[in-house]
Amino acid sequence: MITKHQVVHSYYRQEFHHVSLKNADNTPVRCRVNGKCKTWKTRPNEFRLPVKHGLRDCFYIDQSNAGEWYDPEFPNGVYPDTKEGVLEYLKTDSSLDLEDATVVPDSAVEGVWAVDLPDGSRTIVYLAGYKNPFGEVRELNDFETGEQPDQS
Numbered sequence: 001m002i003t004k005h006q007v008v009h010s011y012y013r014q015e016f017h018h019v020s021l022k023n024a025d026n027t028p029v030r031c032r033v034n035g036k037c038k039t040w041k042t043r044p045n046e047f048r049l050p051v052k053h054g055l056r057d058c059f060y061i062d063q064s065n066a067g068e069w070y071d072p073e074f075p076n077g078v079y080p081d082t083k084e085g086v087l088e089y090l091k092t093d094s095s096l097d098l099e100d101a102t103v104v105p106d107s108a109v110e111g112v113w114a115v116d117l118p119d120g121s122r123t124i125v126y127l128a129g130y131k132n133p134f135g136e137v138r139e140l141n142d143f144e145t146g147e148q149p150d151q152s
Helices: 003-006 081-095
Strands: 015-021 028-033 047-053 057-062 102-105 112-116 121-126 140-146
Touching: 003 047, 003 081, 057 121, 081 102, 081 112, 081 140
Parallel strands: none
Antiparallel strands: 015 028, 028 047, 047 057, 102 112, 112 121, 121 140
């Protein structure tokens, strides 16, 4: 599923794949961004992104059909184990104010990050697709929020 954040921050010729439709060679149907995303101040949940499929077929991805498309860079909600991946996940799944946040990886466990927010709270992010300390691969992204530990 494509979120509004992903659509607004998409770039020219970026590819999106369809969730269920397949080409003759069994690869997902693809479309490419061919214009700027349109948003409205009076309708904050709405957007419209012009895309192209094939040689001549052009259409829009909007809030009504965004669930049918996904970004192949983040299939099935798996985000990369990077600062950018953590911030992308939090922007799509939380309402946290990430302005001036400090993002630090866990030195022992892949896919676990600490996000210290300016208001004094700390969010721990667990990314899907990476092994937990018990060797099991996490199937879902998750996060928990609490207070930052004292630095004394």
